[in-house]
Amino acid sequence: MDVLERIDQVVKGNSVVIFMKGTPQMPQCGFSMRAAQALQACGKEFAHVNVLMDQEIFENLPRYADWPTFPQIYINGELIGGCDITLEMYQQGDLKKAVEEAAEKTSA
């Protein structure tokens, strides 16, 4: 399967997914760590992809949604942004709302 299709399947197949350096338990970049922590604080399950373990995704994810950096956070198939936006949304209470709505949609 083409790598962009593979990325698309992950994005569409999970209500919330973060593409990050490392894992939420063992992040390998401060920006990835903070974004994963914000998602964890929302109290719902989310998927993650460690881009350091998948060279093909690492190289091609930037062109998938035309976003040059990691981490990338997708909710309901849509890129919400990287670390700075995720944190700002968390601080405003918008991230929790979006994550909860996405979880409800999936279970409905």
Added chain:
Amino acid sequence: MSMQIQIEEKLAKELKAQHLEVVNESNNHNVPPGSESHFKIVVVAPDFEGKSLINRHRMINSILADELKNQIHALAMHTYTEEEWNKASGDAPMSPPCMGGGK
């Protein structure tokens, strides 16, 4: 020209920024001394009015597309309109520490 100045000049020109800070944070990361790889930018610009955060970041990503492709490894962005900046009392968030996953 240093990368820092190049970023400053491009953003100042393209965004008509009312306030612009470009901070080289490379020293906090796992790179040689004097590197210009990790930056934080704080921009206050009228063009951000009515735009979502993701669209503001996209504007900056596209202005700095060449630099992001080649030299810049990490770019923290904090974008404000004048009103938002006044509300934030001129205080942008701190960047996170390095955790060694450079690539």
